[in-house]
Amino acid sequence: MAAPQLRILVAVKHGVDVGLARADRTTGVVALDTAPRKTSDFDRNAVEEAVRIRERLGGRVTAISVGSASAREALRDAVAIGADDAILVTDPAVPVFDTRAVSRVLAAVSRTLGGFDLFLLGEGSSDHFAGLVGPRVAGELGVADVAYVRKLTVDATGVVAEKDLERELEVVRASFPVIVTVGQEINTPRLPTFMATLKASKKEIRQLSVAEIGLDAAHLDPTVRIDRAAVPATTRKQVTITGNTPDEVARTLVDALRTEGALP
Amino acid sequence: MSPESVLCWSEDPDLAGQLVRLARSVASGPEDRVFAASFDPPSDDGSRRIAEAGAHVLIRPNPAGPASTDPHVVASELRALVDTSHVTLVLLGSTKRGREIAGRLAGLLDAPAETGVARVHLDAGAVVVEREMLSGNALAQETLIARPAVVAIMPDVSASSPPPTVPVVQQVPSTSPAPLSERLELRPKPSGGVRLESAERIVTIGRGLQKKDDLVLIEALATALGASVGCTRPLAAEAGWLSDDHWIGLTGHRVKPRLYIAIGVSGAVQHLVGMRDSQTVVAINKDPNAPIFGQADYRVTGDLYAVVPALTKALDAK
Structure with missing residues (x-):
């Protein structure tokens, strides 16, 4: 009997483009809702790592994004790098800067899909950079997590991951299912070819509502509010x-x- | 307003002491309580020092051994303490380990959480925090509406010294969660032996440097200045010309020297956040449009291979 296929999930965020976001000249305030967006930097590393693992061991890579319809762009980036499937959970009820809501959605999607072996995420997003979502989903699901990984080895039953701490490197072993967060040191994401980009633009993105993943709006009530984000005057x-x-x-x-x- | 019950924990005992002092200034009402969690053996000196900072220390000797840093074990034990001590606010250190635990614990508690927090105060029952956003380019004020709330605090956040209390250290039974991961190895990172955080003067080199051998030019200038050598991400993480302890930026070190000289540094936003708090900034770059010039007190447009030796000479001349 053939070994079951490796099920790899990877989360991608279509976050504020930090290079293009502009502050109000007098107040310094950045309007987060209307700022230009792009795929968060470390998420590309997460997708690249997922695709490399599949290329070595087989399996299927499913990219998931949570956000407005524009998050399709992040999913197309993931497919262009090599993700097999793309799922978008879009609902105005999801407060995208509230890690509680985003984590609940990601946990619910993974349940809807019947679980995973490996779930890769960026260790933090370029815009919010809280570093909470990966470990948070792990806490919610009660599965192992390893954060700040810069070297990852996968075998048939689990991972050996090297964590990059402030002053130490820690090597950890965890069995599937496991959630791993990565930074940009783990790899250099490939630049998708023109053909891959073209193909990704035609890829069907499966859209799920909050109800379809078994949540209702009360599960997603905002618990964190951003009162103000401003560029400090220098x-x-x-x-x-x-x-x-x-x-x-x-x-x-x-x-x-x-x-x-x-x-x- | 119901009284606050704050629980502090960090794997770093110094940071844990800072959290306790901060907790006592944030929750200073007569009914408010400040706890600290420890997983070390009761004989450990660290618990007593944290107690002396003003916390009621709750010790749960770690069943998986004192070396266990499995996020699931730590978060589960903290979660149990949140329940038994009716905790309204959890303060953790915003180290990498601390942020990981913050996420995991917030997931277990279904609680709001924030990390990288530089200031925190309570306002009508809500927890108001200040933290960086947009890769360090913006400062955000956020309000955590629900309780308990989990907040990870940056190292060295200042707090007023609270009045002394009688130290209390109490042992409580462990919930004995089984680890979900196993540590195979722990080793120190390669180090150049610098501590940029406390450097008085820093000379930082960026991608303008053409080859590793040319570092001698930068080192000569640093010696003439009595400065430490810093670098941008590409030189540490990509080229490996300098070890990570030289790396200044968002995911490197944050510095605040009296004098900061950026040489051949373009000024990517992720670098600027690491040096923004420097007092006097000099930028030397051949590209007059380099973003670093926007952050400079003194701007020198020119080739570093001409300017740096001249600068070393001028300093040695006096």
Whole structure:
């Protein structure tokens, strides 16, 4: 009898594009609802890792996104990298910056799909960067989790993962089902070919409502509210140092730094 | 307003002490209580020090052994303490381990959670936090509406010194959860022996450096300045020219020196968040449009291979 296929889930967020989001000139406030969006950086690493595992061991990679209809873009990115299937849970009831609601949705989707062996996520999103969702889904489902992984080995029964902590590297073994979160050090996501991108644009995205995954709006009541997000004002002197030669530039700079006390 | 019951835990004993002091300034009412969890043996000195910071320390000797850091074991034990001590607010350290536990615990409690928190206060029963968003570019104020709430606090957050209390250390039975993962190995990361967080002056090199051998130019300047050497992500994580302890940025180290000199650094947003709190910033870059110049007090447009040796010479001359 053939071994059962590896079931790999990967979550992708269509988050605020940090490079393009603009702050109000006077107040510094960033309008998160209307800011341009893109696939969150580390999520691409999660998809790449999922696809590499499938390429080695076989199985099926299902990408899941939670958000508005624009989150289709993140799913198309995942399919272009190599995900087999794409599922979008879109419902205005889901507060996308509330990790409780997003985690409940991801846990419910995984139950609807009949479970998983390995569930990969980015260790944090470029916009919110709380690092909560992966471990949170694991807590909700009562399965193992390993966060901040920069090296991952998968076999028929589980994973060996190297966690990148502040001052240490910790190697951990966990059996399936397991949730793993990764950062950008784990791999370099491939640049999809033109053909892969074209194919991804035609891929059918399975859309599920909150009700179809067994939740109702009360499960998703916001518990966290973002009152304000603003770019702190920076006041730099912006003095341009010039000179006819590098030596002259250097002397002028050193004098300026000594005058203001930045150098003894 | 019903009284607060705060539970503090961090795997780092210094951070745990900071959390207790913060908890006592946030929940300072006569009925409010501050607990701290420990999984170390009762004889351990750490518990007493945390108790002296003003917490009622609840010890659950870890059935899986003191070395067990399995997130499921830690989160399950904390969850049991939340129930038995009617905890309204959990304060954890916002380290990588702390954020992982925060997520797991919040999942078990179905509670609101936030990490990377620099300030926290209570407002009419809600927990109001300040934290970075948008890869560190923005500062957000968020309100956690439901209770209990789980909040992971950045290291070194200041809190007023609370009045002294009588230290209490109490042993409570463990719930003995079975670990879901097993540690195979723990080893220190390679280190260049620098501590950029406490550096007075920093010279940071970016992708403008053409090859690893050219680091000697940067090191010579650092020596002339009495500065530490920092770098951007590509030099540490991609090229491996410098170890991770030199890396400044969102996922590297956060620094606040008196003087910061960025050389051949373009100024990606993820780097800027790591150096934003520097007092005086100098940028040297051949691209006059490099974003780093927007964050600079002194701007030098020029080739680092000409400017850096000249700067070293000018400093050595005096």
